[in-house]
Amino acid sequence: MVANAESIAKEKKNRIKWGFIWAILCAVLWGLGYVPLTILWGVDPFSNFVWFDGQAGYLVSGVIIAGMQAIVFAVVLLLFWAGLTGKFKESIKTFVHFKISKWLLVAALFGGPCAVFGSTIAIGYIGAGFASAIGLLSAVVGALMAKLLYSERFSKKTVAGILLLLAGGFIILNPLDMINNITNPAAPDGVWLGYLGGIMSAVGWGLEGCYAVRALDTTDADSSLPVRYTWEALIWVAILFPVVAVIAGFGNFYEALFAALTSSSFMFWMVMAAFTLGMCYATMYKCYPLIGVGRTLSLTAMYSPIAIIVLFVFFGVVPAYWIFVGAIVAVAGMFVMYWESDSISDTTREEV
């Protein structure tokens, strides 16, 4: 008996629905993630960072926070997420097959040292609200690259949704305010580094999705994500930590790193970050195969208004009026995309 069109349509709707559920969950966890990420800068040893001061202090702190994030996330995701889903062995199988694994290595390079580190210094130099808002642009980078690399299909409504999200992002970002900030002689030294970090995060996250999906084409999302973090942890430990240590001073750097490792408040908030930001990644990797990279990144852009609300609730950071306006526009963009879901075809990519 051939299945009727109605139940086939229902199954497809189910797939899209789950894609959206994972995306929204990702946005909520991502937004919440800015709480531990902000606190990390304010706890021992970074609250009173004695090894380096001034700009060097911020940069070294950024390197240690971003690198530790990769290491802790790798451990938590491998034990908790891959373990919970019974896919620990799958992770190992994915890791050792380099033809698959190499795409997760590329994803880790863009997502880690470029995006996470960039976002970390944007939080340190400018603030979490700004860092979260500029990360919105990763949706646009990802969508355009997905179009270029995989000919992902976009309907007119998807394009309209992306444009609305972009407009919302720009309003939140407030380029006029940004220019004032950079050109203001009274602005803190090196504030431009914060903006540069923000741009790194947008480009890095956008590209990460495009390369991760190459691996996800043939592997399971739950088991691939810990592999991506394992690669990132290895990049930090084997390459970036030693390089920064040589530049910044070997003894001081490793002393600072050790101080972070042995600070219980630092490690506690890092594990909290793993359960918010790390888990947001798990849901994001589940989305890519279901609804495509461009659509996932655009939908998860909802994290920014969420982050702004969360930062207000936890730290009493009152956002500027343009941030409210931008958030409303971004939410409108999401709804435009959701209404498009009926016309999403069977495959997310163009036929070959």
Add this chain to the structure above:
Amino acid sequence: MDLPYKSQILKLFKEDREMWEYEAAEKLMKKNGISSDYWKWNSRFWLMELSVAGFIVAVDTAEDDGAHFAKGKVLSKYKLTERGLQTIETMLED
């Protein structure tokens, strides 16, 4: 070491170009000596992902009478696409 399950299930389509999803799932589980509802449903999910990526395409459907996954579910018969074959040859073979 064996390929991850999702890679293996795609590769199975190089031998049998067309398979019902429950056939592919059974073949994968038999090959790996696993048998549980968990991996059976995971297999079905992977096949759906693979079809979304355009590696396999549904050429026939049937309604599950409860014998395979659950009553009322749509069963798909998948066929390997040209892109799927390319992916197997570039990513999953030495």
